Amino acid sequence: MIAVRQTWQVSLRGVRALIRQPGYLGITLTQPIIWLLLFGALFKAVTRIPGFHGGSYINFLTPGIVVMLAISSAGWTGMGFIEDINSGVMDRQLVSPVWRGALNAGSVLYAMITIAIQTTLIVLLAWALGADYKGGLGGVLILVALGGLLGAAFASLSNGLAVLTRQRETLIGAVSAVILPLVFLSSALMQQNLVPGWIRTVSRYNPVNWAVEAGRSAAMQKIDWGLVASRFALLAALAALCAVFATRAFASYQRSL
């Protein structure tokens, strides 16, 4: 109970900062908007490749952009911890009896809230651009939730990395090195039966692909409950594993002091 309470209190820090500066959300949305417009225009002809099924490209692309937004947004979560370490906030928290898990979980919860708002706005924008959500509101909510869950895993990874390295540069490097390859090694931009076999193989183990495929099935197609449930479970397990990693990172940080 106290763990939940403390987690919520930690996340409130971020939520309040967001309410004080909502404009920040707008800035973070410029990138996915550009992706949506640019990729949408660039790959428009993809739909004419024999073997592509799934209607318009914006229909195909939207779940991919939602997931890409989720991980790139989550990737920066650790910046908050680096600031806290530099400002002394982290040390003060660590000498209080607060549950370590809450420090990470609260930050992850705040990241998930941010991601939910961001992805919802992108879903609405894609709708305006002609995306057709066959899965209805329920399907869209599942897509947003999958993005949030994958984002939770990435937020924990980002936090753990931040606490271990305490360097902005490392985090920037990691985020830029990881996101595009993970997106390209998934069905975010291109249908699986049209990509080389090895990419198909790799993507089976790529959490980004788990979220994209399940989210696409839920929001854009006739929902495949088996796929959605299994990917949801996989992503939840991954998020939990990453949270354990991030929480353990605090102990490693303290050993280095």
Added chain:
Amino acid sequence: MELAIDAHELTKTYPPDVRALDRLSLSVQAGTIFGLLGPNGAGKSTTVRILTTLSRPDSGSARVAGIDVLEDPVGARRAIGVVGQKHGADPEATGRENLVLQGEFHGITGAELRRRVLAALERFGLADAADRQAKTYSGGMQRRLDVAMGLLHRPQVLFLDEPTTSLDPEARTEMWQEIERLAREEQMTILLTTHYLEEADRLASRLAIVDRGRIVVEGSPQQLKSDLQGDTIQVELGACKDADARAALARVSDITDLSLEGRTLRARARDGGAAIPAVLTALDTHGVKVASVTLARPSLDEVYLRHAGRAFHPAEDAYAKEAA
């Protein structure tokens, strides 16, 4: 009397081979202010980090408020309040929000938390600024918020790690008054680290001088000063050979503890005023030119010089990397 802090032979080495603490032992009686004095890098902050469970020693043991910090760090965290060198408050949050979060971390909730936060804001003169972001606070206000956060859960032992560094003189005096009040009215045990001799002299009932990871001397400020017995004569030399200056003063009988650091010659004398003529005469006979002579009554500066073997230059050391 009961010991609020009891540390035994704490040793800590940082890679590759920096010995921050070298079998440092320390005991602080409950209800007193204990000053840990020394330049940056001496080991003060490392000691505080270990006693506040932030860091662990390579060897040694420590109890704070009767709790073993290595075996029961969570228990120790409930008993201590910490005001670190850096501001511990979230600059984006308001003073009130910072205090509430701190209370929640200590498991204080609901009406009790609101009551304590309100009382803390009043007491530290932050009531009017309670709902402003901490980043808009002045240096003194931020420091008061830090202390208010450190006290919210009513700790038995309070750690103040260089509480007045980077404060302007007015805010520093205010902070001193607050620390004195805590000790006097609440009988709180306070471990204070500082590199201001004046601060340690004014606040601490006992103090220890730390140098290179060890405590070199410990006692009350009065004790330490009276141990010096007498005055310090300081002579700024003109151009001359070190050996000449030393040889000259070797024959003056009333002085002791002769040291030469750069062009500054120091010696101690029971009655400084009486010894100066003899010192000057001796230097003159050996052809040593004198630029200036000063006579100092015992101060902690002298105590530090005597025990650490070199002069205390916090301003220079402030730029040295805080390895400890």
